[in-house]
Amino acid sequence: AQSVTQLDSQVPVFEEAPVELRCNYSSSVSVYLFWYVQYPNQGLQLLLKYLSGSTLVKGINGFEAEFNKSQTSFHLRKPSVHISDTAEYFCAVRSGGSNYKLTFGKGTLLTVNP
Amino acid sequence: NAGVTQTPKFQVLKTGQSMTLQCAQDMNHEYMSWYRQDPGMGLRLIHYSVGAGITDQGEVPNGYNVSRSTTEDFPLRLLSAAPSQTSVYFCASSTTPGPYGYTFGSGTRLTVV
Numbered sequence: 001a002q003s004v005t006q007l008d009s010q011v012p013v014f015e016e017a018p019v020e021l022r023c024n025y026s027s028s029v030s031v032y033l034f035w036y037v038q039y040p041n042q043g044l045q046l047l048l049k050y051l052s053g054s055t056l057v058k059g060i061n062g063f064e065a066e067f068n069k070s071q072t073s074f075h076l077r078k079p080s081v082h083i084s085d086t087a088e089y090f091c092a093v094r095s096g097g098s099n100y101k102l103t104f105g106k107g108t109l110l111t112v113n114p
Numbered sequence: 115n116a117g118v119t120q121t122p123k124f125q126v127l128k129t130g131q132s133m134t135l136q137c138a139q140d141m142n143h144e145y146m147s148w149y150r151q152d153p154g155m156g157l158r159l160i161h162y163s164v165g166a167g168i169t170d171q172g173e174v175p176n177g178y179n180v181s182r183s184t185t186e187d188f189p190l191r192l193l194s195a196a197p198s199q200t201s202v203y204f205c206a207s208s209t210t211p212g213p214y215g216y217t218f219g220s221g222t223r224l225t226v227v
Binding site for chain 2 (some may be wrong): 009034036042043044045046049090092094100101102104105106107
């Protein structure tokens with residue numbers, strides 16, 4: 001079975017500060033990892049994904065994430081956040097092979113304050 | 115290319131009423147699924163389908179029915195609405211298994227009074 005734990009339910013930061021949103025996963029097989037963003041009253045959109053290869057993955061809006069297999073983590077980072085980054089962020093895992101299912105974490109609400 | 119379209123966007127139901135949430139995709143995706151989103155709970159899988167005529171239960175299927183008669187459509191039926199079904203519902207679709215994420219609809223906000 002696959003599962004995802006997002007370690008922080010809320011992360012408040014000031015504008016232009018760096019941020020890290022933490023995600024740990026568990027799976028018995030190889031995995032694909034994703035981060036989604038949900039702006040207020042909207043659906044989810046894909047920020048970035050890890051499939052294989054380089055452990056540092058770059059996404060949209062200046063976000064990046066690092067896959068760490070030994071620590072089973074996929075933390076999301078941004079060196080300098082903007083007010084417009086205020087949103088809920090979801091980490092998700094999908095096992096390799098023929099598994100269609102995407103399992104989501106409970107989300108981290110990032111609030112960027114001026 | 116519309117992606118995943120959900121209707122309606124908002125709905126208020128009385129306890130015991132039935133309704134169908136519509137979901138349609140125009141990307142020829144095999145996989146379609148329904149999630150509900152509740153505060154602090156993340157997204158929980160209700161039902162999913164891996165192709166026309168094939169459906170299966172997710173982690174919270176009670177009170178919901180689905181069918182998949184075409185590749186494009188995957189409606190979610192509430193047979194007898196309960197206040198516990200007040201939630202935001204998302205439909206998502208994906209192509210073949212593998213390193214693909216989902217494409218999400220914009221959601222249906224349902225309130226059961």
